[in-house]
Amino acid sequence: MTDSTLTTTKPIYLIAPTPTGLTLAEQLLPAIDGAALWSGATSELAVAWHAGKQLVFFLTVGATVRLIAPLLDHKASDPGVVVVDEGGTFAISLSGGHRGGADVLTEQIAALLGATAVITSASRHKRLPSVDLLGKPYGWVPGADSEWNRVAAVVVRGLPVQVVQTSGQTLWRSALPAEHPFVFGETDAEARLWISERLPSTGVPTVCWHPRVLWLGVGCERGTPAQVLEQAVRSVLTNNGLAIEAVAGIATVTLKHDEAGLLALAQKFDWPLRFFEPVTLAGQPVPHPSTTVEHCIGTPSVAEAAAMLAGDTSSLLAAKQIFRVQGAGACTVAVAVAEVEYNSNPGALVLVGTGPGALDQITPAARAAIARADVVIGYALYIDLLRPLLSGTQVVEASPITQEVARAERAIALSYRGLQVVVVSSGDSGIYGMAGLVLERLAARGWDGDCPALTVLPGITALQAAAARVGAPLMHDFCAISLSDLLTPWPLIERRLAAAAQADFVVALYNPRSLRRTAQIEQARCILLTHRDAATPVALVRSAYRPDECVTLSTLAEFASEQVDMLTTVLIGNSSTFRHGPLLITPRGYPTAIQDVEDIPDGVANQ
Ligand code: SAH
Numbered sequence: 001m002t003d004s005t006l007t008t009t010k011p012i013y014l015i016a017p018t019p020t021g022l023t024l025a026e027q028l029l030p031a032i033d034g035a036a037l038w039s040g041a042t043s044e045l046a047v048a049w050h051a052g053k054q055l056v057f058f059l060t061v062g063a064t065v066r067l068i069a070p071l072l073d074h075k076a077s078d079p080g081v082v083v084v085d086e087g088g089t090f091a092i093s094l095s096g097g098h099r100g101g102a103d104v105l106t107e108q109i110a111a112l113l114g115a116t117a118v119i120t121s122a123s124r125h126k127r128l129p130s131v132d133l134l135g136k137p138y139g140w141v142p143g144a145d146s147e148w149n150r151v152a153a154v155v156v157r158g159l160p161v162q163v164v165q166t167s168g169q170t171l172w173r174s175a176l177p178a179e180h181p182f183v184f185g186e187t188d189a190e191a192r193l194w195i196s197e198r199l200p201s202t203g204v205p206t207v208c209w210h211p212r213v214l215w216l217g218v219g220c221e222r223g224t225p226a227q228v229l230e231q232a233v234r235s236v237l238t239n240n241g242l243a244i245e246a247v248a249g250i251a252t253v254t255l256k257h258d259e260a261g262l263l264a265l266a267q268k269f270d271w272p273l274r275f276f277e278p279v280t281l282a283g284q285p286v287p288h289p290s291t292t293v294e295h296c297i298g299t300p301s302v303a304e305a306a307a308m309l310a311g312d313t314s315s316l317l318a319a320k321q322i323f324r325v326q327g328a329g330a331c332t333v334a335v336a337v338a339e340v341e342y343n344s345n346p347g348a349l350v351l352v353g354t355g356p357g358a359l360d361q362i363t364p365a366a367r368a369a370i371a372r373a374d375v376v377i378g379y380a381l382y383i384d385l386l387r388p389l390l391s392g393t394q395v396v397e398a399s400p401i402t403q404e405v406a407r408a409e410r411a412i413a414l415s416y417r418g419l420q421v422v423v424v425s426s427g428d429s430g431i432y433g434m435a436g437l438v439l440e441r442l443a444a445r446g447w448d449g450d451c452p453a454l455t456v457l458p459g460i461t462a463l464q465a466a467a468a469r470v471g472a473p474l475m476h477d478f479c480a481i482s483l484s485d486l487l488t489p490w491p492l493i494e495r496r497l498a499a500a501a502q503a504d505f506v507v508a509l510y511n512p513r514s515l516r517r518t519a520q521i522e523q524a525r526c527i528l529l530t531h532r533d534a535a536t537p538v539a540l541v542r543s544a545y546r547p548d549e550c551v552t553l554s555t556l557a558e559f560a561s562e563q564v565d566m567l568t569t570v571l572i573g574n575s576s577t578f579r580h581g582p583l584l585i586t587p588r589g590y591p592t593a594i595q596d597v598e599d600i601p602d603g604v605a606n607q
Contacts, residue, residue: 014038016057016058053100061092078096104372141246143245150205162185171395192206220261220332228261279298284301288319375421408423466569508569538555
């Protein structure tokens with residue numbers, strides 16, 4: 001995909017003027033969502049600068065600085081700029097680290113290339129949230145008069161910052177490190193973080209984030225122009241001390257689906273419009289019903305009822321006010337506050353397999369997804385293994401092993417709220433991992449296939465990790481069987497064991513034995529012995545690629561089942577698997593099959 005024209009999708013432009021840089025850029029292209037190669041000349045860079053959300057230069061830092069210097073304007077509007085050296089050794093966040101998103105993109109690119117991320121933002125090294133990024137995941141809108149630099153300087157110096165939060169998610173607080181400068185409640189602070197639908201009072205230097213919780217219920221006479229509607233809305237908001245940035249959207253009656261003024265107003269502010277049928281509005285009790293309106297359109301209220309329905313609340317922050325401009329129409333406006341903010345971010349659910357445990361067994365794609373995540377959810381043990389990859393400002397929810405359903409529901413709920421959610425499983429997420437459960441729940445919720453965006457990223461599963469530790473035991477057809485009968489009836493597991501034994505599959509046993517479930521591994525041994533030699537090689541691989549890894553080689557008749565636990569994968573050879581020193585080797589073919597010429601090219605092709 002190349003693009004040198006203005007686009008509405010605001011892509012990430014990869015700019016590679018040299019052949020070496022271009023090769024690198026082309027390799028990265030498919031792995032970065034929204035990335036396009038910039039095909040224009042560097043002299044046309046101004047177009048990319050204004051069209052792109054982020055620019056990635058495959059050049060020297062010096063050349064990049066010279067190219068962008070004339071274009072730099074303000075950090076609130078400049079795109080994020082990342083530089084990757086032509087050798088792919090470093091990814092450098094050059095400018096727009098926070099609001100331009102360059103820091104996060106740098107982490108993502110470094111993860112994909114196995115490069116070192118160079119990030120110099122002060123708050124990042126203190127593992128503190130950047131005040132100018134804080135509300136972004138939740139779709140909050142930054143307040144116009146915020147003093148970003150002054151407040152950021154206070155945060156970095158560790159001086160007290162008062163937090164006033166009256167609406168929006170409080171999730172960001174759970175990501176704060178033990179030592180942080182934020183004070184919740186009254187205090188003599190050097191600066192203030194104001195998170196509210198209200199406008200701040202004057203005083204200490206303040207940064208504002210406005211969660212989009214205000215639903216404007218609007219009714220109007222046919223033909224009322226957008227300017228009149230805007231004036232009315234602004235006046236209701238100002239009279240109530242409310243910020244226009246906190247508006248979630250407009251709610252009205254279905255009859256207004258083609259009301260030009262309303263449509264224009266919604267478009268101007270990028271507000272969603274929600275329409276309710278008269279009968280639905282009529283069912284909503286309101287403080288100021290009107291019999292005239294009821295007579296005309298079949299509901300006693302439009303503005304108040306629509307605001308309350310859209311805000312999913314039974315009260316109003318501002319009761320309806322009527323505005324009439326002689327000869328230019330009339331409207332009513334009411335305001336309700338929703339408990340949950342409207343988030344225009346699309347939300348994403350990424351199901352990530354993180355491999356057996358060691359950091360170097362995680363795929364670059366998984367690392368990049370973790371680097372981009374707003375929230376990382378997983379079983380506490382796996383989250384601990386991943387700690388070095390977490391930014392410290394991401395929300396991390398680690399839960400005990402038994403809480404898979406709660407974890408799946410939580411991940412889905414947060415992704416529907418517009419957050420980038422990564423759910424981690426050890427090994428592969430789709431092999432006895434979280435993927436099945438999350439997707440089942442997502443389907444049950446009627447997922448539309450689109451929003452939240454869904455990605456499943458593969459990981460190295462336990463049987464591959466265990467096999468690699470003992471050589472090449474899976475060289476021929478193999479199968480995985482879980483011995484856990486918590487979700488599968490035991491007779492079915494027995495049938496599978498017998499079938500696998502009979503068909504001479506190499507067998508990998510997952511979940512082989514827990515403190516409580518001790519009998520199954522013995523029963524599995526008995527079933528396998530009815531079809532397989534007592535001397536069949538067996539490997540017990542415990543905690544593969546983790547610090548406490550332990551590998552034991554034995555035979556089907558003799559392996560000690562007490563050595564097997566829930567951290568172990570048991571590999572059982574087929575009839576031709578043999579042991580050589582520390583290795584288990586399953587030949588690629590059976591002796592008789594070698595005669596079959598058809599098989600040889602196939603075997604070669606598949607190596
Ligand atoms: N999704 C995981 C499997 C989870 S089921 C994957 O694809 O690997 C849990 C079982 O996996 C454990 O009981 C054990 O049998 C196996 N297992 C997971 N990690 C392991 C490791 N590092 N070493 C050995 N076995 C492991």
